[in-house]
Amino acid sequence: MVGVVLALLATPALADEAADIHARVLTLDTHIDIPADYATPKHDPGVRGDMQVDLPKLAEGKLDAGFFIVYVGQGPETPEGYADAYRQAIGKFDAIHRQAGQYPGKVEMAWSPADVERIVASGKIASCIGVENLYPAGPDTSKIEEFYRRGARYMSLTHSGDNHLADSANLLGQLDQPSQETHRGLTEMGFAAIAEMNRLGVMIDVSHSSEATTLQAIEASTAPVIASHSALRGVYDIPRNLSDEALKALAARGGVVQVVAFDSYLRPPAPEKVAATKALREELGLTSAAAWKAITDEQRKTYMARLKQLHARYGRATVSDLADHIDHAVTLVGIDHVGIASDFGGGGGIGGWEDASETGNVTAELVRRGYGEADIAKLWSGNLLRVWRAVESAAGLQVAAP
Numbered sequence: 001m002v003g004v005v006l007a008l009l010a011t012p013a014l015a016d017e018a019a020d021i022h023a024r025v026l027t028l029d030t031h032i033d034i035p036a037d038y039a040t041p042k043h044d045p046g047v048r049g050d051m052q053v054d055l056p057k058l059a060e061g062k063l064d065a066g067f068f069i070v071y072v073g074q075g076p077e078t079p080e081g082y083a084d085a086y087r088q089a090i091g092k093f094d095a096i097h098r099q100a101g102q103y104p105g106k107v108e109m110a111w112s113p114a115d116v117e118r119i120v121a122s123g124k125i126a127s128c129i130g131v132e133n134l135y136p137a138g139p140d141t142s143k144i145e146e147f148y149r150r151g152a153r154y155m156s157l158t159h160s161g162d163n164h165l166a167d168s169a170n171l172l173g174q175l176d177q178p179s180q181e182t183h184r185g186l187t188e189m190g191f192a193a194i195a196e197m198n199r200l201g202v203m204i205d206v207s208h209s210s211e212a213t214t215l216q217a218i219e220a221s222t223a224p225v226i227a228s229h230s231a232l233r234g235v236y237d238i239p240r241n242l243s244d245e246a247l248k249a250l251a252a253r254g255g256v257v258q259v260v261a262f263d264s265y266l267r268p269p270a271p272e273k274v275a276a277t278k279a280l281r282e283e284l285g286l287t288s289a290a291a292w293k294a295i296t297d298e299q300r301k302t303y304m305a306r307l308k309q310l311h312a313r314y315g316r317a318t319v320s321d322l323a324d325h326i327d328h329a330v331t332l333v334g335i336d337h338v339g340i341a342s343d344f345g346g347g348g349g350i351g352g353w354e355d356a357s358e359t360g361n362v363t364a365e366l367v368r369r370g371y372g373e374a375d376i377a378k379l380w381s382g383n384l385l386r387v388w389r390a391v392e393s394a395a396g397l398q399v400a401a402p
């Protein structure tokens with residue numbers, strides 16, 4: 001696929017220009033999922049292995065910075081459910097810190113936009129933390145501050161499935177089905193969570209939120225809001241994607257959408273592929289949220305290998321589809337409100353950007369479409385870092401000038 005993409009660059013000169021731009025701009029991916037045993041001998045990020053992101057692939061793809069994700073799927077809203085989710089979340093915080101501890105010469109934790117720039121300038125990978133789903137914080141708002149102190153600098157309200165804070169875009173575990181909109185947007189606890197994130201200087205992430213939640217969060221927040229990994233309904237109309245109205249509201253308040261390289265958010269799959277994927281999940285017993293949670297390494301490997309066969313047979317979104325969504329967002333709200341995310345490790349990965357080593361292909365596609373270096377720098381990190389600074393500043397934190 002690399003060859004296919006590079007072949008699209010009309011001249012070798014253009015390919016060289018793209019490679020030069022890619023090497024110069026600060027590239028930041030806002031959504032990299034990790035397994036629970038990340039940074040253990042089983043999933044050692046220092047070794048080029050079968051994860052889509054590891055330190056060798058980041059270096060090869062010149063991907064300079066990333067938000068590694070503390071993701072916990074939605075579970076029951078009970079004391080036991082919250083306690084279990086909290087335990088899982090802390091495990092992931094620990095794993096991300098462990099990576100930096102194990103490879104201090106290659107990666108360093110970043111707590112601020114200034115940190116990101118300093119660390120990348122020093123030749124290391126800047127490791128940031130995002131929380132996907134505030135379910136593990138439970139009804140106790142003080143957990144949000146604890147997560148902040150553990151390094152989280154953005155937090156999303158929901159994953160799929162409505163929770164105690166807000167309605168999700170989707171029914172639990174069904175990314176193609178709209179949620180039942182239990183609360184018609186944010187709950188009282190959801191508004192309190194937003195106020196707490198504003199106070200601390202945490203970016204509020206509306207990816208996975210329902211339309212009502214998204215609009216209410218943008219309105220309630222005193223600082224700009226992000227969508228850390230979302231595509232656009234204006235190109236492909238599914239509940240999980242950001243509507244034009246929501247994108248305009250987000251941009252009007254200074255926020256940014258990080259357009260995500262996720263096959264099934266970017267374009268409608270062939271009906272045969274949908275049927276074959278469903279049959280595969282049934283064959284492997286992966287038909288419930290509980291089954292996905294209990295998935296073994298062996299099952300995951302089989303599933304991923306078979307899924308790859310389906311992609312080969314029925315096709316898959318490519319960097320060109322990703323750029324179509326970027327183009328749409330830029331046309332609608334301007335270059336200052338758009339960024340890029342992979343969702344590697346969480347279902348992301350498309351033709352031409354299958355893993356972190358292929359990150360240069362995204363820049364190549366942008367160059368091919370006529371984006372200049374200044375715009376590409378904004379898409380790859382400038383906009384996100386600007387929003388992060390604005391969120392810090394609104395919280396009254398000391399912010400170094402860019």
Ligand SMILES: [Zn+2]
Nearest residue numbers: 132208229346
């Ligand atoms: Zn996600």
